[in-house]
Every structure is written in structure tokens, then in C-alpha cells.
Amino acid sequence: MTKPLRIGIAGAGLLGRLLAFELGRAGHDVHVHDPADGPLARGAAGWTAAGMLSPVAELETADERVFRWGLRSLDLWPQIVAALPQPVELQRDGSLLLAHREDLGAARRLLDLLDRKAPAGHQAESLPSEALRELEPSVRPGLQAWLLAGEGRIHTVQAMEALAAAATNTTWHWTSRVDSVEPQRLVxxxxxxxxxxxxxxxxxxxxxxxxxxxxxxxxxWLHAPGVELRRPLRLLHARHRVYLVPRAPDLVVVGASEIESEDRTPVSLRTTVELLAAAHSVVPALAEARIVHSETNLRPALPDNQPLLDVVPGCTRINGLFRHGWLIAPALVEEALESLA
Ligand SMILES: Cc1cc2nc3c(=O)[nH]c(=O)nc-3n(C[C@H](O)[C@H](O)[C@H](O)COP(=O)(O)OP(=O)(O)OC[C@H]3O[C@@H](n4cnc5c(N)ncnc54)[C@H](O)[C@@H]3O)c2cc1C
Known part of the structure; x- marks a missing residue:
């Protein structure tokens, strides 16, 4: 390590917490500023995310950089989680793409795209119905299924809490809005x-x-105690993408709409009908699940939807993680810290 530095971080969301955790354990004197009124205030997008870790499926909209950062992060997450004092649910034994027969045309178009973009060895693998039943017995029989081996999920709420609790050598400045970030200075x-x-x-x-x-x-968030799901499921629908992510204890997170709007008001009726009907069509046993929580948040995106990692002496900016923050944050933080060294 370089000699211990006095580090200022503007933002205590997903990236801010990961940076504080890594910089603090490397022995730096870390100060994090955020307008939220405490570590459990739920303004950051990081809290709302479903926590899919899907480098291949995200190639639908992302480029090769995101894919590489995603693969690297899939290796880094287990090491990070193992170093946290609180348990954080993390699974890496694949995700499933699913399609109803009537949507097979749209599904095939997406699969062709992923096939072209994903490097050899990362292609979706078609699953016969017995294999699907074995892997995910709750999924409706008759759906077409493809396995993306190696993809996974993380419990985002547990991880946000645990990262803040575990950050050593860190002073948290809550209710502290940063108006401007300049090299070596926060205002x-x-x-x-x-x-x-x-x-x-x-x-x-x-x-x-x-x-x-x-x-x-x-x-x-659906509370579904009798429903056994192990992996994230993504329904390839002609009109929208719907995913179901199992989460302890007995929850299934169903998401997510993607709307060009900064409206933070509660979930709309249209989204409710579309997402939950689609979720039920994939896992019929969800009919008796209870809707225990719904949430709206805004993904931070740049005009080109690509992540930004910009380093000038005294200042690093990371932003635009859009819909892939949990997928790529550990690798971006690793790269940012290499440039600091
Ligand atoms: C509905 C939804 C589902 C998602 N699902 C997934 C998923 O399955 N997989 C995945 O990889 N990603 C997912 N994401 C994306 C992921 O949550 C984001 O990419 C990620 O949270 C971005 O991290 P961040 O640290 O840049 O921003 P955030 O987590 O939003 O944190 C930004 C922080 O900056 C603070 N801040 C704001 N203004 C100031 C200021 N002036 N001064 C100081 N601090 C400030 C905020 O209070 C906040 O704490 C999802 C997002 C949403 C909304």
C-alpha cells in the first residue's frame, strides 16, 4: 500500500460504501459525506436494486467492458462478503432465461444477440424440461428455458448494511450534501x-x-414461504423484461420497470399489473404470495448509458452505473484503487 492518505468520498450509496470498506481496510483515513440522515436511510439506488449479477444477460444493452467488469466482480463478491462481519446472501450457480411458447420469436432474437456478443464459453445453454424441473421445480412446466451458468445474485439490503457497518477507519458525515467535487477538495x-x-x-x-x-x-417484494426458488429468473417477453430474484427470508423480488422519467412517486397500476401478471405466469405458486413492499428509485445514468471511471490527480469520479451497479461495482472500485496506488 501507499502511505495512508486522508480520503474524502462524496456519496454513501453502493460505490461509496464499497470504497469506504476497501480504503478503510487498506489503512487510509476515510471520510464519507452524504445528505442522507444515517446509514439506514434508503435514498440510494443501491438499496432498491434486485441484486442480479448477470454479465451475459446484461449484454442485451451493455458493452464488452461491462461484461468484463461483471465477470471480475463475480470473482470479487465472495471475497468481499467473506470479509464482512454480518451475513450477506450471495449465490453464483446460474440464472435462467425463460420464455412462453408464444414469445419464442422475441426470445430467439435476444438469444441470437447474446450469442453474438458473449465470448465463447459464456453462451446460454438450452435446458430440456426435465432439467428445468430439477433445477427450479416451481417454474411453470412447458416454459422454454436457458441456463446462464455462473451468473448469480446478492442480497442488496444486507450488503448495504454490512458494508457500512464493516468499514474501518471511516468517519461518516451524514446530512452533509456535497455541492462540488474538485481535486483534493469537497465543498x-x-x-x-x-x-x-x-x-x-x-x-x-x-x-x-x-x-x-x-x-x-x-x-x-413478495412474501412467498412455500415457493422454492434458487436462482434469478428472467422472463423474455415481447413487450417487457421481468425478473424474479429469490431473497432471504422467503421473499421473491419482482422487477423492474425501466422508464425515462425522474418521477419517484409510488409504483403505478400499469407496472403492478404487468410485472406481477408476468411473475405469476412463470411461477404459478406465487398466486398466494403477499405483496409486502413496493419501491421506486432512479438508476443513475449518463447520456450513453455507459459507466464512467475518470481519474485526474487528486480526484476519481465513478458514475453512470445505470442498471448494472451491483454487477460491476467491485471491479470498478478495484480499478479505481489501482490507479490511486
Ligand atoms: C429498481 C432498480 C433495480 C436495480 N436492479 C439491479 C440489479 O439487479 N443488478 C445491478 O447490478 N444493478 C441494479 N440496479 C442498479 C444499481 O442499484 C445502481 O447502478 C447502483 O446503485 C449505482 O450505485 P451508485 O453508488 O453510483 O449510486 P447510488 O447507490 O444511488 O448512491 C448514490 C449516493 O450518493 C448520495 N448523494 C446524492 N447526492 C449527493 C450529494 N450532493 N453529496 C453527497 N452525496 C450525495 C446519495 O444519497 C446516495 O447515497 C437497480 C436499480 C434500480 C433503481
């Missing part, structure tokens, strides 16, 4: 905080310094 109102190095990970809050936009996403 909050009329106060200037000088550091050896600063990180700008404010997500949408990085405006106007970065041309961020928010993309509305809505999700549901």
Missing part, C-alpha cells in the same frame, strides 16, 4: 474539506458536474 455549502484524494460517487447528485439522468425503476 459543502460554505465549507471546504481538503483531502489528499477525493472520490465523486454521488450518482444523480453529481449534477451539474456530470450530465446525469435518472431512469425510474419499480420493484415488488
Amino acid at each position: 459543502t455549502g460554505s465549507a471546504r474539506h481538503d483531502y489528499d484524494w477525493v472520490f465523486d460517487v454521488r450518482g444523480l447528485g453529481a449534477r451539474p458536474q456530470l450530465p446525469m439522468r435518472g431512469v425510474r425503476g419499480e420493484i415488488f
Whole structure:
């Protein structure tokens, strides 16, 4: 390690927590500023995410960089989780793509695209019906299924809590909104905080310094004690994408809409009908599940929907993680810390 530095981080969302955890355990003196009123305030998009870790399926919209960062992060997450004092649910034994027969045309178009974009060895593997029944007995028989081996999921709420609790050498400055991030300096109102190095990970809050936009996403938590699901499921529907992600204890997270709007108001009727009808069509036993929670949040995106990792002396900016934050954050943080060294 380099000599211990005094580090300022603007933003205590997913990236801010991961950075604090890694920099703190490397022995730096870390200060995190965030307008939230405490570690459990749920404003960051990181809380709302379903936690799919899907480098191949995300190739539908992402580029090869995201795929590589995703693969690397799939290796890093188990090491990070193992170093956390609180348990965090993490699974890496694949995800399933599913399609109803009437949607096979749309599904095949997507599978062809993934086939072209994914490097050899990462292709979706068609599953015969007996294999599907064996892997996921709750899925409706007769659905077409493909396995994406090696993909997984993480319990985002547990991870957000555990990362903040585990960060050593870290001072959290809550209710501290950073108005501007400059090399070696964070500005909050009329106060200037000088550091050896600063990180700008404010997500949408990085405006106007970065041309961020928010993309509305809505999700549901279903309490479904009798439903046995092990892997994330993604329904390839002609009109929308719907995924189901199992989460302890006895929950299934159903998501997510993707709407070009910064409206943070509660989930709409249309999204409710579409997502939950689709979820039920995949796992019929969800009929008796209870809707225990719904949530809306905004994914921080840049105009090209690509992630940004920008380093100048004294300042690193990471943003635009859009719909892949949990998938790629560990690898981005690793790269950012290499450039710091
Ligand atoms: C519905 C939904 C589902 C998703 N599902 C997945 C998924 O399955 N898999 C996946 O990989 N990703 C998913 N994502 C995306 C993922 O959540 C984001 O990419 C990720 O949270 C971005 O991390 P971040 O740290 O950049 O931003 P955030 O997690 O949003 O954190 C930004 C932080 O900056 C703080 N902040 C804002 N303004 C300021 C300021 N002025 N000063 C200081 N701090 C500030 C905020 O309070 C917040 O704490 C999903 C997102 C949504 C909304």
C-alpha cells in the first residue's frame, strides 16, 4: 500500500460504501459525506436494486467492458462478503432465461444477440424440461428455458448494511450534501474539506458536474414461504423484461420497470399489473404470495448509458452505473484503487 492518505468520498450509496470498506481496510483515513440522515436511510439506488449479477444477460444493452467488469466482480463478491462481519446472501450457480411458447420469436432474437456478443464459453445453454424441473421445480412446466451458468445474485439490503457497518477507519458525515467535487477538495455549502484524494460517487447528485439522468425503476417484494426458488429468473417477453430474484427470508423480488422519467412517486397500476401478471405466469405458486413492499428509485445514468471511471490527480469520479451497479461495482472500485496506488 501507499502511505495512508486522508480520503474524502462524496456519496454513501453502493460505490461509496464499497470504497469506504476497501480504503478503510487498506489503512487510509476515510471520510464519507452524504445528505442522507444515517446509514439506514434508503435514498440510494443501491438499496432498491434486485441484486442480479448477470454479465451475459446484461449484454442485451451493455458493452464488452461491462461484461468484463461483471465477470471480475463475480470473482470479487465472495471475497468481499467473506470479509464482512454480518451475513450477506450471495449465490453464483446460474440464472435462467425463460420464455412462453408464444414469445419464442422475441426470445430467439435476444438469444441470437447474446450469442453474438458473449465470448465463447459464456453462451446460454438450452435446458430440456426435465432439467428445468430439477433445477427450479416451481417454474411453470412447458416454459422454454436457458441456463446462464455462473451468473448469480446478492442480497442488496444486507450488503448495504454490512458494508457500512464493516468499514474501518471511516468517519461518516451524514446530512452533509456535497455541492462540488474538485481535486483534493469537497465543498459543502460554505465549507471546504481538503483531502489528499477525493472520490465523486454521488450518482444523480453529481449534477451539474456530470450530465446525469435518472431512469425510474419499480420493484415488488413478495412474501412467498412455500415457493422454492434458487436462482434469478428472467422472463423474455415481447413487450417487457421481468425478473424474479429469490431473497432471504422467503421473499421473491419482482422487477423492474425501466422508464425515462425522474418521477419517484409510488409504483403505478400499469407496472403492478404487468410485472406481477408476468411473475405469476412463470411461477404459478406465487398466486398466494403477499405483496409486502413496493419501491421506486432512479438508476443513475449518463447520456450513453455507459459507466464512467475518470481519474485526474487528486480526484476519481465513478458514475453512470445505470442498471448494472451491483454487477460491476467491485471491479470498478478495484480499478479505481489501482490507479490511486
Ligand atoms: C429498481 C432498480 C433495480 C436495480 N436492479 C439491479 C440489479 O439487479 N443488478 C445491478 O447490478 N444493478 C441494479 N440496479 C442498479 C444499481 O442499484 C445502481 O447502478 C447502483 O446503485 C449505482 O450505485 P451508485 O453508488 O453510483 O449510486 P447510488 O447507490 O444511488 O448512491 C448514490 C449516493 O450518493 C448520495 N448523494 C446524492 N447526492 C449527493 C450529494 N450532493 N453529496 C453527497 N452525496 C450525495 C446519495 O444519497 C446516495 O447515497 C437497480 C436499480 C434500480 C433503481
